[in-house]
Amino acid sequence: MISNSNEIGKFGQISLVWLSIIFGVVWVVCWLVGIALPALLQSSYCEGLGSSAQMISEICKAVVPAVALLVFIPINAMFMVLFERRGLALFTMRRGPCRVGPDGFLQTAADAVKLLFKEDITPRGADIAMFTLAPIIFFAPSVFGGLPLLAAVTNNHELFQITNLPTGIFYILAASSIPTIGIVMGGWASNNKYSLVGGLRSAAQAISYELPLVLSLVTVCVLAQSLDVVKIANQQQGGILNWNILGGGALSGVDKFIAAGIMGHQGDAGTILAQYYPDGVWSILATIVLVASCIMLCGIYLTGACAEINRIPFDLPEAESELVSGYNTEYSGIKFAIFFLAEFTNLFIVSSIAVVMFFGAGDNPIPTWVLNFFWPAFSSAVVTFFTTTAGLSAITSFVQSMHIINPETFFAALWVIAKVYTWVFIAILVRGTLPRFRIDQLMDFGWKRLVPLTLLLFILVVFAREAVVCHG
Amino acid sequence: MGNIISKAMGGMHQVWRGLNTVFGHTYKEPITVHYPDVAPHLAPQFRGRLALTVNPESGEHLCISCRQCERVCPDKCIEITAHKSPETNKLELIDFKIDHGLCMFCGLCTEVCPTACIINTNDFEMADYTRESLIYDLKKLTLSQEESGFYFDIKDVPLPKPKPAKAAAAAKPADGAAAAAKPAAAAAAKPADGAAVAKGPSTATGTLDASEAVAAKDAASPEAAGAKAPTPSANSAEGSKPETAAKAVGKVEAKTEEAKAKPADKVEEPKSEDKPESKEEK
Numbered sequence: 001m002i003s004n005s006n007e008i009g010k011f012g013q014i015s016l017v018w019l020s021i022i023f024g025v026v027w028v029v030c031w032l033v034g035i036a037l038p039a040l041l042q043s044s045y046c047e048g049l050g051s052s053a054q055m056i057s058e059i060c061k062a063v064v065p066a067v068a069l070l071v072f073i074p075i076n077a078m079f080m081v082l083f084e085r086r087g088l089a090l091f092t093m094r095r096g097p098c099r100v101g102p103d104g105f106l107q108t109a110a111d112a113v114k115l116l117f118k119e120d121i122t123p124r125g126a127d128i129a130m131f132t133l134a135p136i137i138f139f140a141p142s143v144f145g146g147l148p149l150l151a152a153v154t155n156n157h158e159l160f161q162i163t164n165l166p167t168g169i170f171y172i173l174a175a176s177s178i179p180t181i182g183i184v185m186g187g188w189a190s191n192n193k194y195s196l197v198g199g200l201r202s203a204a205q206a207i208s209y210e211l212p213l214v215l216s217l218v219t220v221c222v223l224a225q226s227l228d229v230v231k232i233a234n235q236q237q238g239g240i241l242n243w244n245i246l247g248g249g250a251l252s253g254v255d256k257f258i259a260a261g262i263m264g265h266q267g268d269a270g271t272i273l274a275q276y277y278p279d280g281v282w283s284i285l286a287t288i289v290l291v292a293s294c295i296m297l298c299g300i301y302l303t304g305a306c307a308e309i310n311r312i313p314f315d316l317p318e319a320e321s322e323l324v325s326g327y328n329t330e331y332s333g334i335k336f337a338i339f340f341l342a343e344f345t346n347l348f349i350v351s352s353i354a355v356v357m358f359f360g361a362g363d364n365p366i367p368t369w370v371l372n373f374f375w376p377a378f379s380s381a382v383v384t385f386f387t388t389t390a391g392l393s394a395i396t397s398f399v400q401s402m403h404i405i406n407p408e409t410f411f412a413a414l415w416v417i418a419k420v421y422t423w424v425f426i427a428i429l430v431r432g433t434l435p436r437f438r439i440d441q442l443m444d445f446g447w448k449r450l451v452p453l454t455l456l457l458f459i460l461v462v463f464a465r466e467a468v469v470c471h472g
Numbered sequence: 473m474g475n476i477i478s479k480a481m482g483g484m485h486q487v488w489r490g491l492n493t494v495f496g497h498t499y500k501e502p503i504t505v506h507y508p509d510v511a512p513h514l515a516p517q518f519r520g521r522l523a524l525t526v527n528p529e530s531g532e533h534l535c536i537s538c539r540q541c542e543r544v545c546p547d548k549c550i551e552i553t554a555h556k557s558p559e560t561n562k563l564e565l566i567d568f569k570i571d572h573g574l575c576m577f578c579g580l581c582t583e584v585c586p587t588a589c590i591i592n593t594n595d596f597e598m599a600d601y602t603r604e605s606l607i608y609d610l611k612k613l614t615l616s617q618e619e620s621g622f623y624f625d626i627k628d629v630p631l632p633k634p635k636p637a638k639a640a641a642a643a644k645p646a647d648g649a650a651a652a653a654k655p656a657a658a659a660a661a662k663p664a665d666g667a668a669v670a671k672g673p674s675t676a677t678g679t680l681d682a683s684e685a686v687a688a689k690d691a692a693s694p695e696a697a698g699a700k701a702p703t704p705s706a707n708s709a710e711g712s713k714p715e716t717a718a719k720a721v722g723k724v725e726a727k728t729e730e731a732k733a734k735p736a737d738k739v740e741e742p743k744s745e746d747k748p749e750s751k752e753e754k
Binding site: 002003004007008089090091092093094095098429430432433434449 | 480487491493494497500504
């Protein structure tokens with residue numbers, strides 16, 4: 001039935017190798033800056049520094065998140081371009097890039113080098129200052145906007161705790177609206193009609209789709225009673241039934257009920273149900289409403305996010321066939337590379353937000369009671385694997401003492417990576433499937449469908465959550 | 473309200489079906505061919521570069537200069553130069569030019585050719601740096617015996633009949649000289665035999681022999697050159713055949729030499745340089 005297992009295998013291989021390179025490099029850099037360097041500064045080798053050693057190590061720890069992002073973004077964009085091209089090739093029965101390096105592994109690296117060495121052209125009549133500033137304004141928010149997510153996606157790792165904000169999601173949404181300005185600036189400063197139309201379309205589109213996007217996330221925040229992304233992520237721990245996609249905690253009672261009643265864990269089944277669903281029939285109804293609303297909200301969020309980052313089917317600002325790639329028509333060389341980089345980073349960030357807000361961040365989707373039923377010693381086995389491995393005690397003690405791998409955050413990170421790239425993959429699938437919207441259809445869909453629907457869902461959720469005990 | 477909901481559900485269903493269809497293509501094998509690495513499979517009827525065939529068995533050129541292809545060509549890209557031989561009163565081909573930059577590969581010339589001489593080959597890699605280099609002359613167009621045999625075979629064209637008796641008699645010694653397959657001819661003219669070995673019937677052995685000849689310059693080349701040079705004269709010196717036969721021999725030999733691949737031609741040049749030296753030694 002599957003006659004293409006060879007190509008699928010290569011796709012998986014490329015993803016695995018690139019992902020291990022990306023996150024290996026990022027973690028090595030973080031570890032060097034955040035753990036190894038401060039440890040070295042405070043050791044006996046650097047006694048001459050005196051009290052300033054303490055300060056330098058504090059600074060080192062503080063810059064870890066920024067360093068991590070700056071290392072991560074270029075490598076990740078390279079991988080994602082390759083991932084997208086190979087993925088689209090799979091969907092369209094092609095092979096995709098398969099020449100540069102072993103089986104096309106280095107195609108995007110070569111592309112990046114080519115882009116950096118290309119001539120940087122500023123068209124005649126362009127506003128040079130704005131023209132240069134536009135890619136920076138487009139790119140910068142994906143760096144500082146992504147920072148608060150770091151703590152959430154790494155299961156609140158101590159190196160990244162510093163980036164956590166009490167109003168994290170608010171800050172992220174605020175930052176994510178800035179790139180639109182960059183696009184409009186770039187389009188206007190290019191002295192090109194197509195670019196200008198592309199930039200203005202982008203403004204119209206971003207404003208229209210910002211509303212459903214923000215409203216859907218606000219609804220989740222209402223369910224979670226928090227704007228803190230780490231708190232929202234932590235609330236969803238304990239299996240798929242606790243995730244926000246399934247009612248924002250409306251099914252937590254069911255989860256605990258099954259754990260207590262069937263698996264015989266602590267707690268009385270009857271009291272748990274009464275505690276979580278106090279209003280009888282109304283609670284059941286509210287639970288159903290909450291689950292349905294949250295699934296719809298997730299869909300709306302993903303739609304709005306697709307429009308925010310100008311991906312197909314919402315790529316009107318850079319509609320190749322109509323606008324000669326819109327706002328970045330006149331850009332070349334490194335400025336175009338920055339636009340490109342930011343686009344793919346935005347896709348990654350949008351997927352991360354979806355994972356943190358709806359899909360339980362670093363949480364294992366299998367409920368703990370299922371795990372305990374099939375493999376009771378699983379959680380302890382994982383810990384012992386990292387703490388006491390027979391014959392490798394020297395290595396494991398070194399690993400532990402130097403904080404090279406933290407088992408708690410390690411598995412959370414693996415889950416986050418898997419989930420985020422699943423959403424990236426789905427975005428590629430959507431790109432391979434759907435044609436572009438017409439601009440008036442786009443506006444109709446945003447204003448006449450999504451905005452009223454989100455408002456309706458918001459009201460439903462606000463009332464329904466009174467009848468059920470949710471997160472928060 | 474109900475209308476909107478049903479429309480929305482219908483739309484979602486359509487999108488879902490689309491996603492499923494596209495994802496289903498993942499399981500199908502890619503249709504892309506690794507082109508430069510893997511040669512594409514081409515049908516025998518594929519209309520590629522035009523070429524002129526020779527008789528796969530005897531090696532004689534099949535063009536009879538009838539100019540039908542020149543006349544039928546819609547692009548006027550074929551140019552034939554021929555003259556009427558005073559001896560045989562037949563047209564003799566002097567040059568055959570095809571401008572592949574003009575050609576649209578309609579294949580009409582191959583349809584009209586009475587001797588199946590002009591054919592469309594399976595070669596399509598003709599990219600070049602100038603327009604002038606796309607004008608192929610007789611030397612470039614004529615295929616070797618093996619290639620002609622290959623195309624006669626895959627295109628399922630009946631092999632050309634041997635020429636009428638007069639021409640056949642004239643061609644007999646030519647066969648011996650070119651192919652070195654007939655023992656009678658070899659026995660009759662020993663120097664001709666030596667010449668045939670030096671030249672070789674096929675392009676591959678031709679290059680090999682030529683390189684060998686270059687390697688064994690001092691010892692073998694005087695003999696080889698000596699054997700090669702008098703070939704036509706030796707044939708004519710037998711005296712039993714008319715002069716026209718001798719001319720025909722020389723002509724066919726020249727053609728087979730032209731039909732050889734380039735490397736063979738290249739390596740032959742130093743040989744001709746060697747000739748005067750060896751004569752001086754003598």
